[in-house]
Amino acid sequence: MNNEPVEALQEPIQVCLLAGKIMLQSGAETYRVEDTMTRMADALGLKGSDSYVTPTGIVFQCGEGESAKLIRIVERTTDLQKVAAVNDISRKLGRGEMNADEAHAMLRDIERSKVAYPMWLQIAAASIASGCFTLMYRGGASDFIPGVLCGGLGFSGFLLFHHLVKVKFFAEFTASLLVGLLGVLLVTLNVGQELDKIIIGSVMPLVPGLLITNAVRDLMAGHLVSGLSRGAEAFLTAFAIGAGVAVVFTLF
Structure with missing residues (x-):
């Protein structure tokens, strides 16, 4: 039973980390990535979250009592269409138009999508x-x-x-x-x-x-x-x- 709260947090945390990863790999500014992750975390109920973003990695913690998560960024390119798509998901989360599962599925689709132009x-x-x-x-x-x-x-x-x-x-x-x-x-x-x-x-x-x-x-x-x-x-x-x-x- 003690694991239930931890498991409940995993999906929102993965949503925030995946959103930050896609934006950073697609050429977004560091402060934009941190701001988007913070807004999505607040919308998903992760109060007091902190994120530290560099061009090669993302560190995210959803609260003082939780362990920090790290994502390594290896490849970076320019795809502002993906940045705009992630921002759109962030706005929908903020308005309550989708839940964590739907956001995670859409982010997965964005991550798998190819370059916008051949x-x-x-x-x-x-x-x-x-x-x-x-x-x-x-x-x-x-x-x-x-x-x-x-x-x-x-x-x-x-x-x-x-x-x-x-x-x-x-x-x-x-x-x-x-x-x-x-x-x-x-x-x-x-x-x-x-x-x-x-x-x-x-x-x-x-x-x-x-x-x-x-x-x-x-x-x-x-x-x-x-x-x-x-x-x-x-x-x-x-x-x-x-x-x-x-x-x-x-x-x-």
Whole structure:
């Protein structure tokens, strides 16, 4: 009989932890994850709950007399559709429109769902965006097609190498290296004119814009550990992109 209260708490705790895990893996800010977990815990009757979120892990405790739960975050990506879906579940819990079992089932479905857009569409969007960035950085009209080709190749290379090698740094370095090599080749063949504009526009899909934004927002919200770690990750990404391009300019 002493185990009944503990067992009754397990489902709400799992709901809060799963919601935080999905949001953190999908690119949500640290303070947003903590706030959502707290609101869901209050709605599920877990009074006095505390959560500590970093980019690599979540610690959650539903009360002073209960043991803390830990979830390790290994992979992180950007999928704001999942973040919005979890926030919607949190609001429905707050309004009393669903219970813990229903919320847990919906969160499981969100976790199992695939990326919102297929791979070919991501590559196509990165290609077109690269061409438009090339024009935005005052490249000529003849540089649009080289920008599209370099951006598409670079983003495709990033997805491929990140699938083969789990270290993101090497995938980003290789992608920027491919962008630089193809850019030099196209300019040498007189397909494009402004090499620097082509390369700058082509690496823009690789730039960690969301990561930098989240790092600044976490720092402004007082989450110093998360803000500094996200900032360091963004710095490594920028360094990898710059190093790949620098190798090309050094060789040619």
